[in-house]
Amino acid sequence: MGGYILKRLLIGVPTLFIIITASFFLMRSAPGGPFDAEVDLDPAVKANLEATYGLDLPVSGQYVRFLGALSHFDFGPSTTYPDRSVGELISDGLPVTLRLGLTAKALAAALGMTAGIVAARNRNGPIDAAVMGAASLGIALPNFVVAPALTLVFGVYLHLLPVAGWGDGSARYWILPVIALALPQIAAIARIMRGAMLEILSADYVRTARAKGMPENRVLWRHVMRAAFLPVMTYLGPAAAAVVTGSVIVEQLFGLPGIGRFFVQGAMNRDYSLVMGIVILYATVLILLNLLVDIAYGWLDPRARVK
């Protein structure tokens, strides 16, 4: 097992390297540079600025310099936030994004699986119809529609929660963003869980368990549940990316100082180092998450276990 994890981590290094290289040259091939937006900029000042950030070098030179800095975890300075380094911006934004993303994910997994199990156990009944109807709606309404509606009801009309911002970072500020981020995932997980449960409940081995007199709860928890988690796990892995991308929108909507917002601003302002820093961060997180999913897979299904 340890060898397998090590091997997977080693494969992750070239993957990350390819992503870094490709994004680097992709970003540089975009028309315009970080200081083009300021029209009145004196050419001399602009040249000076570009020299400060190393942008006067040819692209290959910039790449070598970038890799050199990266080798000791220096992502370089941000051109959008002139007095701050990308490393500082990320370490400021990461806790916000992580708290938002992980809370939403935990909520989505817990509520989604519960809803899916309840629906499957009441299959074709009114509870099933209600849960699945709500789930379809949850998938159909993107979070940039849900979020303004939530804000309107709980923030503007009821004055229960703040409309936007992070304030002191207390729970009041992140309840609405977490809900907005989690809702589509709750819906998706509920549908997947229900489908998996129904399929497994009609499996031969479940009939065997019932035939040998196992009480229904034991059948569900020992014979059904672990297998039903598999498709949910498969979803949760790539859905880590959905938390990431979803948080871009939700952070933007609620004006939260997370990483997603930096990314959008960075991309629009051609802030090369900021975008690269965030791409590297997310790619690393995603590679690790995919590894975790595969490990969990092996734990859930002995047939998928590596020899």
Next chain:
Amino acid sequence: MAMLEISNLGVSFRTPRGTLHAVKDVSFSLEPGRCLGIVGESGSGKSQTMLGMLGLLPQNGTVTGSALFEGEELIGAPRRRLDELRGARMSLVFQDSITGLTPHMRIGDQLAEVLQVHKGFSRKQALAESLAMLEVLRLSEPERRLRQYPHELSGGMRQRVMIAMALLCKPSLLIADEPTTALDVTVQATILSTLGKLKDHAGTAIILITHDLSVVAGVCDEVAVMYGGRIVEHAPVDELFAAPAHPYTKGLFMCTPRIDMPTGGMLPAIPGVPPPLNAMPPGCAFSPRCPEADARCEQVRPEARRIGNRLAACLKVPA
């Protein structure tokens, strides 16, 4: 009193295309230490009869009639009571052992939980007992098997695990649904002889569902032949093999290779296919394929009649 008394058992399924009656009006009884073979083509309702009796039908299935097991009504019994009986007093061995074991549980745990739930054994006790049962069934390296997962075992081993599982609590009734179909001949022989010993020494009553007449001849005391969801003939095994009465039974024998008959060319097959459940003829279900059928057979459904030791449902069988 018989150990098992089934009367007028019916099984139906609600489907988008209406209600399908898979089993109709099945009645038979079974004494301890006896083995009943149920034969018939796939779709004749043999497995559904057993699943209906044990309360194991899928959600869209309904069972009617009566099934008295040791004097106790099974049809309509609460799930809790059925759970106490299933796996303990009456056990079921399924035909498909490939998918019949839970893939993510160790063999040992799947065996042990039967004793833990029914007998309140500790896990350790239960594993020891399971090990002993695997040894009885002559599974190689039984200690290792207990720690393995189903996909690490061969088909024959899995089938024997399934049988071990059914026998752990020493049930008084064992229902085996095609227990040897997927197995090679030597494993088949081992399993059949195990079943024979159970019957003779432990007094276990056995219902053996199969489409293989040679298996029936080897183990069973009596045979029920099913067609189109009904029992068309029910007789002691020697009488049935000596002289099948129902035209369908005759057809089955014609399609079975026999060692004492010259093999002149191809085996005959019964022409046609069984009618679909939603399009049963009003009369005898076999009439469209029956060489002896006439106009009356197509309109009048034959009731089962007793002729000597046997029951046959056919207008053409002389009383």
Next chain:
Amino acid sequence: MSASSQTVPFTARRQALARFAANRSAVVGLGLLALIALLAILIPILWPHGLEEAGLEHASQPPSLTDFHWFGTDANGRDLFVRVFYGARISLAIGLIATAIALAIGVVWGAVAGWFGGLTDLLMMRFVDVLYAVPLLFLVIVLVTVLGNNVFLIFAAIGAVEWLTMARIVRGQTIAIRNREYIDSARAVDLPTPRILSRYVIPNVIGPVIVYSTLLIPVNIIVESSLSFLGLGVQEPLTSWGLLINQGAPQLDSAPWILAAPATLLAITMLAFNAVGDGLRDALDPQGR
């Protein structure tokens, strides 16, 4: 029980069609999609108000039937009914074209990798694995900033990142059928490989591909809407549902219809596509649910 139900032998395709037709929500979904598509074509042509016809004297008017502002007007006094269906053109087109691009890349990529196997397969699928490690919306954002705000390039950018799962599905199917008898016989008579792939392999993997495509269209519509919502997608004077929602969100308190009109249509379209996709999946694969 009707005579036809037992005598007519159903082919697999007709059975699938019958199962789809019996699925009420799938049929309703298909009808709704057809209706939305029809309105998207006709309304911008026939409606008395033009797309850009502004008038600040009737800005942010609530919906009314009398002056053909059925969905009300936006902050510039432009009629939302015509704008929503004009946006439908762009959103639906992006959904369809981006999916078609993803389909083309994914099917070819997966079929080639699965067919040739070995090192080709390994390298091609490694490449897919690498791309899987990139958050897709990020890639689209980078691509859109690189390529500029051209609508067709947005189509292409979305399609160019959404083909990964398609490639995996097709590869798996291709490997599964590669060793079947009819493929052997095609090889035995020396058919050229591209012909075997296009005539024998791809038609046989198409079922899951159709199902996945139907479910990918709404995903792509959402991706476009997200981009437009972030200000990175479709720009004025064009419009799309995402952009309309973006413009409506700030006025949700005072003029909720500006958000409600495009959001409702978007939601209906999502539901309809998902219902059709689920219906197709159940129709083509009655066992696996």
